[in-house]
Amino acid sequence: MPLLPPKLQKRLAPPLKIGSLEVKSRVLQSPLSGVTDLVFRRLVRRYAPNSMMYTEMVNAAGLCHVKQLPRIMEVDPNEKPISIQLFDCRPDFMAEAAQMAVREGADTVDINMGCPVNKITKKGGGSSLLRDPKTAEAIVRTVVQAVSVPVTVKTRIGWSDREITILDFAKRLEDAGAQMLTLHARTREQGYHGSAQWEWIARVKEVLSIPVIANGDIFSVEAAVNCLEQTGADGVMCSRGTLGYPFLVGEIDYFLKTGQAIAPPTAVERLECAKEHLQGLWSYKGDRGIRQARKHMAWYAKGFTGAGELRDRLSRIETVVQGVELLDGVIARIQAGTFPEMALSCLM
């Protein structure tokens, strides 16, 4: 575990100010499509009660047509702070959807300008806005006018390595009224491959006055500290590091506040958490929840030897009872000392 440099601790001690909103944590849980539903966020928040969390991205145009909130936009009235993330390229749809988001309880509205998926970029949304800064500005300006909560943007550094446009793009968004920028330090072309290019976060931080949140490759407390030191960012956002590991945001937050590392969860604690996640998805979404739970269960069972078979079986469960029996069986074997590989080499 690294030492927490006193200068860094002091810099990060005040609350994160997103426009008029003060957030008591500098560690954020990213929006993750198919993952960050209400059930998952509840688990993350147990260990990181003050952190900003995001819904999965919501299609603004779909919302305006249907006029009905999709499940992925549902927010628990007790979960705060919470941001609802929207995508589309039409300012008027985005503005109307943003108003619906605020009525649902969003503390901020986040605009997705980073999604690399073809289905979205072909229609002008997500990361394709990096190539259309005028529309990106218009979206921010229109949404800012439509809602009273802060409007933020999550984007990438550019379309490709030959087209890194973030310095100009970020300034335009700030001038249009964005109150915070989260930067996933990869290009659209990189997708989720290669390393995040944190050096661009440092450069963006130099040209903006609004908070800049660093995203990309924050898989551990060490990575968070290194990234905050190297970039001067105002906070970090965790993403894939939380898949099957809803403890990460809380671990980083605790370290940044105290300089102390929390003991990582034991294998049993992780599997108990997996069980709670499975039961939560079942009660919230029924059979669809079980289908979604399969991938989560496989993530929880990753990273320790002897778990291959468990992972395989968990990724094929048909009912909540099957999943709970499997998990309880392994928990009992660990507690009885008959599953030594897992107990000894549990993922940290």
Ligand SMILES: Cc1cc2nc3c(=O)[nH]c(=O)nc-3n(C[C@H](O)[C@H](O)[C@H](O)COP(=O)(O)O)c2cc1C
């Ligand atoms: C399964 C998955 C779903 C994602 N969904 C979203 C999303 O809905 N909105 C968004 O802005 N980014 C989304 N992202 C991108 C992440 O929020 C994050 O920017 C990216 O994974 C980089 O961080 P990492 O290297 O720490 O994973 C998604 C990424 C993954 C892997």
